[in-house]
Amino acid sequence: MVCSVIAIDGPAGVGKTTIAKKLSKKMNAPVLFSGQLYRAVAYEMIKNKINVSQENKIIQIAKKLDMSIYSERALYTAKIDLISSKISSNKLLRKALINYQRRFPKIQKKRIKLVIIEGRDIGTVIFPRAKVKFFMWASSKIRAKRRYDQVKKTSKKAKLSSIQKEIDRRDLRDMNRKVAPMIPAADSYLIDNTNYDIPQTFNAILKILNKKN
Numbered sequence: 031m032v033c034s035v036i037a038i039d040g041p042a043g044v045g046k047t048t049i050a051k052k053l054s055k056k057m058n059a060p061v062l063f064s065g066q067l068y069r070a071v072a073y074e075m076i077k078n079k080i081n082v083s084q085e086n087k088i089i090q091i092a093k094k095l096d097m098s099i100y101s102e103r104a105l106y107t108a109k110i111d112l113i114s115s116k117i118s119s120n121k122l123l124r125k126a127l128i129n130y131q132r133r134f135p136k137i138q139k140k141r142i143k144l145v146i147i148e149g150r151d152i153g154t155v156i157f158p159r160a161k162v163k164f165f166m167w168a169s170s171k172i173r174a175k176r177r178y179d180q181v182k183k184t185s186k187k188a189k190l191s192s193i194q195k196e197i198d199r200r201d202l203r204d205m206n207r208k209v210a211p212m213i214p215a216a217d218s219y220l221i222d223n224t225n226y227d228i229p230q231t232f233n234a235i236l237k238i239l240n241k242k243n
């Protein structure tokens with residue numbers, strides 16, 4: 031039997047990754063961070079000097095993607111944030127990455143009953159029949175502040191206003207693209223964590239999951 035999917039969608043900086051990691055531990059469920067696929071494509075574009083208009087080359091990269099070779103650290107840079115956001119509106123690229131995501135529950139060991147997939151269009155496009163769907167949200171102001179507090183620890187140059195601007199730009203691109211825009215699935219649970227910290231957000235999600243079981 032193929033395992034069930036918990037879909038977690040939402041904008042940049044809302045805490046999806048942290049929540050997905052905590053849920054993964056609690057439920058012994060592997061996680062696919064689907065944004066890393068777009069990030070890995072962006073990484074290869076930078077490495078091979080390919081620009082966002084070279085569609086054929088971008089699709090070729092996506093078709094040959096081997097996710098086992100990237101460290102998490104290499105994929106989370108400001109340049110990759112920007113390029114992955116730009117290329118994610120490309121219809122053919124999105125199509126080329128669908129199979130990798132849909133295969134994820136199928137390639138798990140037999141004892142695994144549940145997987146978590148985090149992204150923007152998991153509950154709407156990739157797994158419209160996911161067992162449970164969450165759409166996480168928080169105001170862009172609070173997301174920018176959280177990111178700023180994080181970046182400030184290692185960089186003295188961090189500027190709240192630039193972080194906020196970049197988050198707003200990414201939101202606009204994610205929500206307004208023609209293909210697979212970031213919108214809550216009609217049957218998703220909306221988790222607005224503007225006024226929650228991580229433990230409160232996690233508890234809200236666990237409460238819903240416990241009710242569903």
Ligand code: DC
Pocket residue numbers: 042064065066068069111114115116118119148149150151152200204
């Ligand atoms: O979640 P993330 O920040 O790692 O995602 C990187 C970029 O990829 C982000 O700009 C949005 C895009 N993305 C997407 O369009 N669809 C997904 N399912 C996941 C990410």
